[in-house]
Amino acid sequence: MNYFELFGITPDYSLDLASISQTYRELQMQFHPDKFATASESDKLAAMQKASQINDAFQTLKSPLRRAEYLLSLAGVDLQHEQQTLRDPAFLMQQMEWREQLEEIAQSADPDSEIAAFEKLLKTHQETLQQQLISELAAHSYNDAALLVRKLxxxxxxxxELELLEESLLE
Structure with missing residues (x-):
């Protein structure tokens, strides 16, 4: 059974996270190992395995990146263990610029405002990529979707890394 079936939802990138959280709690209550304390060893083991599967499914579905990878894996595209590099020169140049920007923040006279601005910039790009990903997945353009997942x-x-930099500057 795949994770979407486990949660009784249609496989899709766009999900209602509140609904998934509610279903998760219901499933956990139903299969919690404590409910099987007096059951046979095989039933206890089955309940523990089911609870583990529910946890894995929830962690995957609630994470946009893991959910996208999972959707692609259902379509036969496995990104989990691949070593393919991104071959988009414009994005590679953008990566270098962002890395330089990140390094400059640590040396800045006003790192707080630069962190906030950089965070806003990253969120904007992430949202754009996620919208493109939704379109590519809906169109079943899995290779293009995989490229977007690599970028994400x-x-x-x-x-x-930005969050770690912010924490280190606060110390």
């Missing part, structure tokens, strides 16, 4: 991976990683 970079964007989310850069966002994390």
């Amino acid at each position: 991976k970079f964007m989310f990683k850069l966002q994390q």
